[in-house]
Amino acid sequence: MKLNSRLNELARDDIFLKVTNKVAEYKKNNPDKKVISLGIGDVSKPIIQPVISAMHRAVDDLSDMKTFKGYGSYYGYDFLKDAILKNDYKGFSFSKDEIYISNGTKTDTTSILELFDIDSKICLTDPMYPIYKDGATCLNRRIVEIKLKEENDFVPEIPKEKYDIVYMCSPSNPIGIAYNRLELQKWIDYALANEAIILFDNVYSSFIQSSDVPTSIYELPNAKKVAIEFRSFSKNASFTGVRCSYYIIPNEISKNINRIWKERTINRFNGADYIAQRGAEAVYLPESQKLIQTNIEDYLDNASFLRRELLNLGFKVWGGIDSPFMWVKTTENMDSWNFFNLMLNDLNIVVIPGCIFEGNNSKYFRVSALGFRKDIEECVERLKAYYEKK
Amino acid sequence: MKLNSRLNELARDDIFLKVTNKVAEYKKNNPDKKVISLGIGDVSKPIIQPVISAMHRAVDDLSDMKTFKGYGSYYGYDFLKDAILKNDYKGFSFSKDEIYISNGTKTDTTSILELFDIDSKICLTDPMYPIYKDGATCLNRRIVEIKLKEENDFVPEIPKEKYDIVYMCSPSNPIGIAYNRLELQKWIDYALANEAIILFDNVYSSFIQSSDVPTSIYELPNAKKVAIEFRSFSKNASFTGVRCSYYIIPNEISKNINRIWKERTINRFNGADYIAQRGAEAVYLPESQKLIQTNIEDYLDNASFLRRELLNLGFKVWGGIDSPFMWVKTTENMDSWNFFNLMLNDLNIVVIPGCIFEGNNSKYFRVSALGFRKDIEECVERLKAYYEKK
Numbered sequence: 001m002k003l004n005s006r007l008n009e010l011a012r013d014d015i016f017l018k019v020t021n022k023v024a025e026y027k028k029n030n031p032d033k034k035v036i037s038l039g040i041g042d043v044s045k046p047i048i049q050p051v052i053s054a055m056h057r058a059v060d061d062l063s064d065m066k067t068f069k070g071y072g073s074y075y076g077y078d079f080l081k082d083a084i085l086k087n088d089y090k091g092f093s094f095s096k097d098e099i100y101i102s103n104g105t106k107t108d109t110t111s112i113l114e115l116f117d118i119d120s121k122i123c124l125t126d127p128m129y130p131i132y133k134d135g136a137t138c139l140n141r142r143i144v145e146i147k148l149k150e151e152n153d154f155v156p157e158i159p160k161e162k163y164d165i166v167y168m169c170s171p172s173n174p175i176g177i178a179y180n181r182l183e184l185q186k187w188i189d190y191a192l193a194n195e196a197i198i199l200f201d202n203v204y205s206s207f208i209q210s211s212d213v214p215t216s217i218y219e220l221p222n223a224k225k226v227a228i229e230f231r232s233f234s235k236n237a238s239f240t241g242v243r244c245s246y247y248i249i250p251n252e253i254s255k256n257i258n259r260i261w262k263e264r265t266i267n268r269f270n271g272a273d274y275i276a277q278r279g280a281e282a283v284y285l286p287e288s289q290k291l292i293q294t295n296i297e298d299y300l301d302n303a304s305f306l307r308r309e310l311l312n313l314g315f316k317v318w319g320g321i322d323s324p325f326m327w328v329k330t331t332e333n334m335d336s337w338n339f340f341n342l343m344l345n346d347l348n349i350v351v352i353p354g355c356i357f358e359g360n361n362s363k364y365f366r367v368s369a370l371g372f373r374k375d376i377e378e379c380v381e382r383l384k385a386y387y388e389k390k
Numbered sequence: 391m392k393l394n395s396r397l398n399e400l401a402r403d404d405i406f407l408k409v410t411n412k413v414a415e416y417k418k419n420n421p422d423k424k425v426i427s428l429g430i431g432d433v434s435k436p437i438i439q440p441v442i443s444a445m446h447r448a449v450d451d452l453s454d455m456k457t458f459k460g461y462g463s464y465y466g467y468d469f470l471k472d473a474i475l476k477n478d479y480k481g482f483s484f485s486k487d488e489i490y491i492s493n494g495t496k497t498d499t500t501s502i503l504e505l506f507d508i509d510s511k512i513c514l515t516d517p518m519y520p521i522y523k524d525g526a527t528c529l530n531r532r533i534v535e536i537k538l539k540e541e542n543d544f545v546p547e548i549p550k551e552k553y554d555i556v557y558m559c560s561p562s563n564p565i566g567i568a569y570n571r572l573e574l575q576k577w578i579d580y581a582l583a584n585e586a587i588i589l590f591d592n593v594y595s596s597f598i599q600s601s602d603v604p605t606s607i608y609e610l611p612n613a614k615k616v617a618i619e620f621r622s623f624s625k626n627a628s629f630t631g632v633r634c635s636y637y638i639i640p641n642e643i644s645k646n647i648n649r650i651w652k653e654r655t656i657n658r659f660n661g662a663d664y665i666a667q668r669g670a671e672a673v674y675l676p677e678s679q680k681l682i683q684t685n686i687e688d689y690l691d692n693a694s695f696l697r698r699e700l701l702n703l704g705f706k707v708w709g710g711i712d713s714p715f716m717w718v719k720t721t722e723n724m725d726s727w728n729f730f731n732l733m734l735n736d737l738n739i740v741v742i743p744g745c746i747f748e749g750n751n752s753k754y755f756r757v758s759a760l761g762f763r764k765d766i767e768e769c770v771e772r773l774k775a776y777y778e779k780k
Contacts, residue, residue, distance in 0.1 A: 001554045001587045002507035003650060010653040042460035052453040055665070056446060062631065063442040070432035070630035103493055103633070104660040111658075114528050117392035134657040138504050140530065164391045197391045240460035241452065241664040243493070260393060263400045267524040268501075270494045273663050274631040275445070 009137050015356045019340070026344055036375045037350040038306075038367040041173075043238045045298070047279070048291040051237060054282030058275040072271040075262065076101020076246070080277045083284040084246055088231065092218050097258055098250055100265065101280075103243040103272045105203050105232045109167070110135025111268070112199060112228060112247070115261055120164035125156050127174055127327075127358035129201070132167045147359075153177070154318055154327065158186050162194045171204040171213075174357045174366040175327040176319015180212040184220055191226035197253070198227040203245075206236035206296050208322045224250040235324075235370075236292050237283045244276040299324050302376050303369035309380045310367075313387050324369045327354070331387075336362040347382045399527050405746045409730070416734055426765045427740040428696075428757040431563075433628045435688070437669070438681040441627060444672030448665040462661040465652065466491020466636070470667045473674045474636055478621065482608050487648055488640055490655065491670075493633040493662045495593050495622045499557070500525025501658070502589060502618060502637070505651055510554035515546050517564055517717075517748035519591070522557045537749075543567070544708055544717065548576050552584045561594040564747045564756040565717040566709015570602040574610055581616035587643070588617040593635075596626035596686050598712045614640040625714075625760075626682050627673045634666040689714050692766050693759035699770045700757075703777050714759045717744070721777075726752040737772045
């Protein structure tokens with residue numbers, strides 16, 4: 001028995017762990033200090049009441065054989081597919097055959113590689129959400145990274161090389177920027193010309209505010225021929241602990257693509273949780289949509305506040321308009337670990353060092369506006385006091 | 391973009407679909423006929439009340455930020471790991487580091503291949519639960535099948551060849567037999583001698599009655615050095631729609647195996663559903679264990695009744711003692727499709743043709759005792775009337 005040697009390439013995770021351990025160690029040695037995290041990627045809003053009620057009803061369904069639900073469809077219940085297609089994909093005329101309900105975009109965006117040839121040339125950017133690269137490694141795929149440049153505002157240039165698969169995350173984690181129509185159309189045209197597939201991670205779509213940013217890639221001409229779009233209920237409906245996601249594979253990509261993917265899915269997945277699917281269905285109730293809109297506005301207000309204050313303090317900031325995330329340049333040309341240490345030790349603020357998302361010597365860090373407003377305000381006060389004193 | 395050509399090898403699923411379609415067509419053409427399925431692999435008992443209550447409490451936890459649970463551990467909550475280790479693995483001294491909570495054994499038993507070299511020689515039996523083979527195909531692995539023989543009562547012979555990975559399902563789906571200590575020890579010795587890993591699918595462990603059949607492979611000497619055991623809450627706690635499973639990777643297999651698998655899992659899975667995990671925890675309450683025992687006894691009573699009646703009618707029957715499944719030889723040397731058609735058209739009984747689980751020309755079929763007693767009794771009456779008339 002030989003272990004999969006490719007797994008030895010998974011190094012970045014140690015950095016996440018290193019952050020966690022450093023914070024834990026600091027807290028242990030400084031029990032009197034109040035450490036606040038601006039690194040949080042989880043939500044700070046509980047699940048809204050109409051969704052809670054729907055999940056209670058679903059739990060009750062399971063207590064009686066007359067309403068019990070056992071194995072569901074491998075691809076999700078029709079009630080949820082219908083709700084998603086009618087709401088998120090209204091007017092796109094996708095059929096239920098083209099949508100899959102699943103249990104998390106992390107798994108979906110990497111498992112989808114099973115659909116494509118193992119030797120496919122996969123392209124992604126640096127910095128990037130590390131899961132695509134490391135998930136691809138677990139699945140014995142090889143990836144190529146395109147270095148993003150500050151002078152281009154971290155918008156990637158269209159490659160001259162031919163790739164088979166392109167990962168895109170928009171609104172982006174970690175940069176926090178979203179592709180506008182013009183930029184996105186260039187990628188679609190690239191994919192068409194190169195017979196490439198775009199894996200479009202759109203889990204932050206609810207945060208999109210800019211009028212020139214599409215909420216779905218399918219708003220753009222020809223996207224249905226080249227793009228698989230992934231979304232989830234994690235951030236808008238606070239399902240980070242409940243687990244429910246979905247993705248679209250358009251029939252237009254290739255004749256048998258959905259037949260083949262269904263056969264694959266039968267063999268690899270036994271369907272998403274019934275309770276989660278009933279909860280997700282209730283996300284689309286009019287009363288839910290109102291409550292969710294309020295939550296999203298709160299997060300975006302936090303982002304707007306934090307962005308403004310960081311800019312006022314002289315930081316270079318990207319993102320935070322169509323996303324809860326911001327990518328920020330360190331001061332004094334510090335590398336991201338040094339900046340992390342400074343923030344933790346002197347200001348008791350946790351930021352995510354950029355090196356988690358890109359190669360060595362990152363001079364950036366990620367902050368998030370998903371936390372509580374009062375915590376974000378306190379961080380801003382600490383930053384002001386520190387930088388105004390300097 | 392090239393699709394993964396290995397997915398073209400997934401042919402068996404069409405047989406499942408063919409069964410479903412044939413049954414649907416028959417029902418459509420014969421709306422007055424009462425078709426009963428003996429093929430059912432799902433449960434017929436609802437979820438017990440203590441588990442329902444725990445899931446209601448978990449739903450309420452999510453409605454308030456004071457008790458909200460977002461992203462959990464990638465490997466499961468400690469409360470559930472503790473409950474499993476204290477109950478199912480009492481006395482085995484596994485640490486929480488060696489257990490993983492997941493969302494279904496179908497995914498677990500195939501995804502685990504990511505831990506091992508892509509060129510590992512994988513061995514499984516024919517007949518076998520088709521997911522291992524087809525899941526391995528989705529993950530670009532190659533498998534070798536050992537043909538099981540009726541004259542050996544479908545117990546596989548220890549291979550002379552060296553394999554890296556051996557799939558075992560015990561109690562077995564579809565055969566319905568379980569390995570006894572003697573047989574299992576031979577496989578453990580084989581694995582030790584050949585540095586192989588046993589992937590031991592033990593999802594039907596609650597059905598084990600025979601005193602010479604271990605409820606965990608780890609009861610046997612050296613199993614901790616070679617075996618990964620998979621279990622779930624699907625059949626004992628009727629979680630087929632809720633999705634919660636678990637598996638053990640013993641540290642004894644190899645020094646870094648759990649460190650490596652944790653790094654892999656961070657990149658491929660965002661944890662199991664919180665509500666499901668709270669429900670699963672409640673499975674181990676004393677009042678739950680009593681109710682579950684009653685359910686399992688009901689299923690086993692059904693199996694015992696069906697087995698006895700099939701034997702009385704002159705069928706050759708395997709399994710049904712430590713399992714809800716039985717593997718039955720067709721009459722008159724019919725192949726399994728012809729027998730399926732006979733049963734459907736003449737007796738309005740659905741059985742699962744053996745060719746789903748083995749190569750062509752299977753002369754066997756699978757029946758299950760997971761259905762309702764009255765339905766099973768009615769099938770027996772129909773079979774009696776048919777065979778006694780002949």
